[in-house]
Amino acid sequence: MAQCLRLRPPLVHHFETVAVQSKKPTKIFKLSVRSCSLAPENAHKLVAEVKEKLEKEYNSLPVGKYGRDDEEMILWFLKDRKFSIEDTVSKLTKAIRWRREFGVSELSEESVKSAAATGKAYVHNYLDVYGRPVLIVEAAKHFPEKQEPHEDEKLCVFMIEKALSKLPAGKQEILGIIDLRGFQTQNADLKFLIFVFDAFYYYYPRRLGQVLFVDAPFIFKPVWQLVKPLLKSYASLVKFCSAKTVKEEYFTADTLPHVFRN
Known part of the structure; x- marks a missing residue:
């Protein structure tokens, strides 16, 4: 706990002040622990x-x-x-x-070869500006009718494992980018999207730091309205943004993913 106090002194000081006033230090202690990644x-x-x-x-x-x-x-x-x-x-x-x-x-590169060949999902070679490994999905390349669902699930898990293997010391989360440029109704796959978020919730908890939905077209909105309630708290990790935002806020000129260099 001492380490946590050194990392976040202003925040914990505020909680300690509230604790004195309310005489409920137990609740404040829990907040302090949750605001710090260190264990008790x-x-x-x-x-x-x-x-x-x-x-x-x-x-x-x-x-x-x-x-x-x-x-x-x-x-x-x-x-x-x-x-x-x-x-x-x-x-x-x-x-x-x-x-x-x-x-x-x-799982291996060979075992997910057919799904990976589509180029619809891959781990970026560089970290984002916050030091997080980056998992990119190009939604316009996903055609659920042409691929066995289990093959897509295997690719998903393999990519999550690969991204986590790139975590730098001291880092705990990855960034997910779903490029929705060119998205059409034939690319929609509600079941798979739920599988992805369920995988993070049940099997890789708190490993997903943020998800960027990039340049979502109007036809994606019904899909999001259906899936959002099912994601519960994980829906708060989603940010809708433009490709311009990705370029300017998440990467440098040298580390920007190729798909956003156009």
């Missing part, structure tokens, strides 16, 4: 408790990286579940099972 001082103990519970109650789950004894993964889910042991175990076990059933560890 007893994080190690909480991780150990989750590991012990998983070993006792879910010992059939795999171990190793992304397994039930992966302390980094456990800590990340603890943060997402506000350090609740029960909530963390519940969400984490589902995520570990999903990774095994989906075959995440078996």
Whole structure:
């Protein structure tokens, strides 16, 4: 907690002042923790408790990286579940099972080759100005009638994994850019869009920092109206913007994605 105070002194000072006035320091403490990416001082103990519970109650789950004894993964889910042991175990076990059933560890460039060949989704070679890996989707190249849904899902997960592998030290989130220029009704895929956001919510919590919907045409609005209520809190991560905004606010001249250089 001391580290958190050093990182955000003005914010925490304000909360401490309110705490004195309201005599409710517990609520203020929670706000302070949520405003900081660091774990509480007893994080190690909480991780150990989750590991012990998983070993006792879910010992059939795999171990190793992304397994039930992966302390980094456990800590990340603890943060997402506000350090609740029960909530963390519940969400984490589902995520570990999903990774095994989906075959995440078996995904490779070769296994997603056919879907990737469309050029509709890829990880940018450079970080954005905030130091985040960038996952780009060119919606006009997505034709759900021509591709098996599971192939698109595999490509999605592979790209998420690839983007996360590029996270610099100290960074925790990626940027998603959905280029909607040229989007037509035949590109609409409500089910897949929900799959993408569900993947982040259930299996990669708090890894998605922001999603840019670039130059959305009028025909995209009905799609958004349908999907927005289903995204719940994740809808707040979406920002509608222009290609000009992407150029000027998220990249330098040297790091700007090729698709936005026209």
